[in-house]
Amino acid sequence: MKIGILGSGMIGGTLAGLLVRAGHEVWVANTRGPASLSDLVDPLGPSAHPAGIEEAAAAGDPLVVVAVPVAAYASLPTGPLAGKVLVDTGNYAPSRDGRIAELEVGTWTSSKMLAAQVPRARVVKMFNTIYYADLRDQGRPSGSPDRRALPMAGDDATAKALVAELVDQIGFDTVDTGPLATGRSFQPGSAVYNVRLDARALASALL
Numbered sequence: 001m002k003i004g005i006l007g008s009g010m011i012g013g014t015l016a017g018l019l020v021r022a023g024h025e026v027w028v029a030n031t032r033g034p035a036s037l038s039d040l041v042d043p044l045g046p047s048a049h050p051a052g053i054e055e056a057a058a059a060g061d062p063l064v065v066v067a068v069p070v071a072a073y074a075s076l077p078t079g080p081l082a083g084k085v086l087v088d089t090g091n092y093a094p095s096r097d098g099r100i101a102e103l104e105v106g107t108w109t110s111s112k113m114l115a116a117q118v119p120r121a122r123v124v125k126m127f128n129t130i131y132y133a134d135l136r137d138q139g140r141p142s143g144s145p146d147r148r149a150l151p152m153a154g155d156d157a158t159a160k161a162l163v164a165e166l167v168d169q170i171g172f173d174t175v176d177t178g179p180l181a182t183g184r185s186f187q188p189g190s191a192v193y194n195v196r197l198d199a200r201a202l203a204s205a206l207l
């Protein structure tokens with residue numbers, strides 16, 4: 001699959017490596033431009049491409065990972081992202097993002113911001129509960145007894161199936177909490193945030 005990754009930091013950089021190793025082609029972008037991405041992208045081989053933000057957003061088809069601070073969502077290019085599966089990895093952190101009025105109310109999430117901003121986007125919330133080093137290190141083959149599960153929310157069943165397949169390929173199970181709005185149940189401060197649980201334990205902790 002051709003995957004765009006917006007953000008080359010802890011989460012974007014980690015996912016770039018995992019997704020290339022799973023056989024995908026990735027276009028990775030950050031604010032500093034393609035020349036700044038050699039250290040990350042070169043060791044990953046020909047399936048990893050340094051890109052500009054618009055280029056990575058356009059190249060990911062059908063899926064683009066959004067791995068930038070939530071405060072940066074408002075500046076993402078909506079045209080090339082329209083209609084795509086967007087994986088929202090974000091956690092709103094006022095200390096980093098500043099105060100974002102919609103997110104202070106509590107009924108909105110970063111996922112809803114993204115969905116409201118990008119026309120016809122099929123947003124799936126995924127990866128926000130796992131520390132990047134655990135994402136890098138804790139993947140296990142399907143069926144392993146200690147395989148970690150990650151919660152997922154989204155309104156589009158086809159998009160969620162695609163994301164669950166990718167997550168499986170990089171070594172994790174998925175627990176689907178339901179519509180995008182249920183992503184609130186696994187934000188920072190929830191019982192499942194940054195906790196290593198298998199699928200059964202995660203599903204029961206989310207009840």
Ligand SMILES: NC(=O)c1ccc[n+]([C@@H]2O[C@H](COP(=O)([O-])OP(=O)(O)OC[C@H]3O[C@@H](n4cnc5c(N)ncnc54)[C@H](OP(=O)(O)O)[C@@H]3O)[C@@H](O)[C@H]2O)c1
Pocket residue numbers: 006007008009010011012029030031032033053066067068069070072073075076089090091092093127128129130131132133
């Ligand atoms: N770190 C974790 O373990 C972890 C775990 C789960 C979820 N998250 C969430 O994942 C998101 C990313 O976190 P992170 O820890 O990976 O952050 P990070 O290490 O600070 O990396 C952020 C990346 O986003 C890029 N960026 C910033 N503004 C951008 C814009 N407008 N367009 C394109 N790229 C932009 C930065 O570019 P430059 O490199 O040029 O500065 C950087 O590459 C956050 O919402 C965070 O809460 C993080």
